Amino acid sequence: MLKNLRSKLFTPWAIWLGLMGLILLGGAAAGIMVFWKGLGITNLSDRVPWGLWITIDLSSIALGAGAFSLCAGVYLFGLKRFQPIARTATFVGLIGYTMATLALILDIGKPERFWHSMVYWNTHSLLWEVTMCVILYLTVLMLEAMPIIANLEWLRKRLPKIAKLMSNVHHYAPILAIIGLGLSSLHQSSLGATYGVIKARPFWFKPEMSVLFMFSAIVGGISMTLFATMLASRLTPKAKTSDALIERVAHFVGYLLIGYFYFRTWDALATTYTYDPGRTEGLHYLTNGPFAFNFWFVEMLLGMIVPMIMLLYQPIRMNRFWRMVALLLVAAGVVAFRWDTNIAGQLVLMSYVPGAAITYTSYRPSLVEIMAGAAIIAYGLTAFSLGVKYLRVVDHTLVEEEHEKVHVKATEPVSI
Amino acid sequence: MAKQNINRREFLKLTAVGVAVAAGTRAVTTTKASSGAPKGEHQWAMVIDQSKCIGCGYCTLACQAHNDINPEIEWNKVVPDGTVGDKQVYLPRPCMHCEKAPCVEVCPVKASYYRDDGIVMMDYDRCIGCRYCQIACPYDARSFNWEKFTGANPAVPEWGTPEVERRPRGVPEKCSFCYQTIDRGLALGLKPGVDQEATPACVNACPTGARLFGDLNDPESTVSKALHENPSYRLRENLGTGPRVYYLPAVAEEA
Numbered sequence: 317m318l319k320n321l322r323s324k325l326f327t328p329w330a331i332w333l334g335l336m337g338l339i340l341l342g343g344a345a346a347g348i349m350v351f352w353k354g355l356g357i358t359n360l361s362d363r364v365p366w367g368l369w370i371t372i373d374l375s376s377i378a379l380g381a382g383a384f385s386l387c388a389g390v391y392l393f394g395l396k397r398f399q400p401i402a403r404t405a406t407f408v409g410l411i412g413y414t415m416a417t418l419a420l421i422l423d424i425g426k427p428e429r430f431w432h433s434m435v436y437w438n439t440h441s442l443l444w445e446v447t448m449c450v451i452l453y454l455t456v457l458m459l460e461a462m463p464i465i466a467n468l469e470w471l472r473k474r475l476p477k478i479a480k481l482m483s484n485v486h487h488y489a490p491i492l493a494i495i496g497l498g499l500s501s502l503h504q505s506s507l508g509a510t511y512g513v514i515k516a517r518p519f520w521f522k523p524e525m526s527v528l529f530m531f532s533a534i535v536g537g538i539s540m541t542l543f544a545t546m547l548a549s550r551l552t553p554k555a556k557t558s559d560a561l562i563e564r565v566a567h568f569v570g571y572l573l574i575g576y577f578y579f580r581t582w583d584a585l586a587t588t589y590t591y592d593p594g595r596t597e598g599l600h601y602l603t604n605g606p607f608a609f610n611f612w613f614v615e616m617l618l619g620m621i622v623p624m625i626m627l628l629y630q631p632i633r634m635n636r637f638w639r640m641v642a643l644l645l646v647a648a649g650v651v652a653f654r655w656d657t658n659i660a661g662q663l664v665l666m667s668y669v670p671g672a673a674i675t676y677t678s679y680r681p682s683l684v685e686i687m688a689g690a691a692i693i694a695y696g697l698t699a700f701s702l703g704v705k706y707l708r709v710v711d712h713t714l715v716e717e718e719h720e721k722v723h724v725k726a727t728e729p730v731s732i
Numbered sequence: 733m734a735k736q737n738i739n740r741r742e743f744l745k746l747t748a749v750g751v752a753v754a755a756g757t758r759a760v761t762t763t764k765a766s767s768g769a770p771k772g773e774h775q776w777a778m779v780i781d782q783s784k785c786i787g788c789g790y791c792t793l794a795c796q797a798h799n800d801i802n803p804e805i806e807w808n809k810v811v812p813d814g815t816v817g818d819k820q821v822y823l824p825r826p827c828m829h830c831e832k833a834p835c836v837e838v839c840p841v842k843a844s845y846y847r848d849d850g851i852v853m854m855d856y857d858r859c860i861g862c863r864y865c866q867i868a869c870p871y872d873a874r875s876f877n878w879e880k881f882t883g884a885n886p887a888v889p890e891w892g893t894p895e896v897e898r899r900p901r902g903v904p905e906k907c908s909f910c911y912q913t914i915d916r917g918l919a920l921g922l923k924p925g926v927d928q929e930a931t932p933a934c935v936n937a938c939p940t941g942a943r944l945f946g947d948l949n950d951p952e953s954t955v956s957k958a959l960h961e962n963p964s965y966r967l968r969e970n971l972g973t974g975p976r977v978y979y980l981p982a983v984a985e986e987a
């Protein structure tokens with residue numbers, strides 16, 4: 317009997333949930349400490365006010381971008397056969413954006429005033445625009461995820477009418493996709509512009525920031541969704557995937573990477589076209605200083621060049637394991653880009669004293685920041701695995717009702 | 733079919749007109765934020781004469797006391813700024829109260845705002861503590877309240893008595909040109925920059941008279957005269973922020 321109990325308790329699923337639970341508990345403790353004691357217990361400072369949590373916030377929004385990219389592809393550009401992947405992407409997006417919200421609530425000094433940004437508008441502020449877009453887009457994602465949540469067995473059995481109603485939201489998917497595309501284009505690029513408009517820091521102050529953030533988010537977001545899909549299908553029979561679909565999108569990511577690689581390289585190297593105190597020093601810091609490993613190895617080589625080759629070279633792409641590795645590398649590269657941009661820009665200190673030399677500072681996240689950050693990531697992983705197990709989030713055999721057939725009634729023949 | 737087309741066109745037209753009107757109204761109401769500080773009756777400014785500054789730091793101490801500042805924070809910082817001849821030169825740095833302030837532009841909730849007299853103010857009750865203003869300030873003029881300031885202020889009472897409330901934990905704070913002194917002084921019919929009771933604490937505390945304060949709109953004010961008669965510069969002027977703190981550079985004494 318004991319043996320029986322042990323085998324029940326120590327299933328991989330139970331161990332996974334237990335591990336995540338531990339990390340979440342640690343994060344909850346860290347979060348309570350932060351709300352109680354204030355941000356003084358973090359390693360953030362007046363030199364580096366935006367640290368690990370802001371990087372997690374930026375990264376989860378970027379990696380959630382698969383939702384708008386794939387929904388736009390499926391519902392606006394008519395690539396209907398990819399619809400099952402768009403479903404997964406919507407769920408990943410919902411998780412990513414809630415992760416970002418969690419990170420922000422932790423990070424702001426007055427979390428109880430978070431609603432101020434909805435009431436006191438400064439339409440001139442990029443951060444205001446990003447906040448509004450993220451709130452609105454989170455609403456869109458929740459609506460888009462309604463049909464997915466309607467798959468919950470319990471809901472279907474106990475409240476069939478509500479489940480049906482939630483499923484029916486699917487018919488509005490094209491409209492939601494348009495709104496989502498608009499909102500995402502706005503805030504994904506504005507997150508880059510948040511840094512791009514800061515004239516006090518020449519390392520950030522450039523117009524291409526917004527385009528880079530947008531482009532890298534699309535590349536990273538699609539990769540993240542595909543990786544999550546493939547990982548789920550490896551680990552559980554609950555996830556039913558069509559590998560041909562994934563392979564096609566992964567091939568497309570390979571081409572996107574060429575563009576991203578070109579653009580990022582040009583952006584970095586063109587930084588030196590003009591000399592502005594702080595800008596060249598920043599580039600030097602990135603390519604030759606403490607960030608050199610991150611920049612050359614993680615961002616450029618592992619994040620772009622290696623996966624580009626792997627995804628464009630058919631024999632490797634066809635191998636599921638290596639394709640997964642390549643997709644994970646892309647996502648990690650985008651996270652490295654966010655980290656490098658956010659932190660490097662703050663470590664280069666510009667002096668207001670005329671003619672003073674540029675100085676540097678350093679930042680290393682504290683234990684509290686790491687514990688809370690890990691818990692935010694653990695929350696994302698837990699939510700995704702629960703979704704796979706109970707909501708058929710990854711199920712390429714599930715075909716949604718065609719929305720056209722239900723809604724449009726042709727009254728007269730259409731001539732083409 | 734044809735009828736439907738016209739309807740659609742009209743619908744689109746209406747939408748376009750609607751959007752244009754909405755955008756127009758918004759543009760009119762928001763130009764205030766994007767075009768810099770409003771120009772009121774007074775335009776306060778500070779002039780700091782670097783040839784007179786001896787780096788004693790009295791200005792900082794007076795500031796700490798009058799504004800009840802945490803000793804870990806300095807609204808007014810005095811930093812060394814090279815030498816002229818064999819003399820050490822200093823650069824005292826309050827908030828620049830920029831005409832086109834990056835902090836005001838980036839604040840998501842309008843917690844940083846311009847007063848009509850050009851002072852860049854903080855609404856500590858509205859601020860959410862996102863610290864974007866700190867990221868955006870070119871002059872490092874903002875300090876975040878990482879912890880609550882409790883206990884005694886070491887600068888009190890020797891350097892003055894607090895005139896404003898302590899800021900709560902979780903918001904950034906900065907120099908306000910002692911707006912409370914200016915407002916009270918004006919109400920009493922005094923002249924800021926001339927009458928001590930209406931003048932910022934740092935200006936009053938300076939033992940060498942290196943700091944001048946006054947109204948740029950008044951051609952007879954000490955600041956207007958000083959700027960008219962001497963060469964001056966402002967910090968990081970290339971950024972176009974239009975600081976209201978002017979510096980008279982220290983020059984080598986002629987032998």
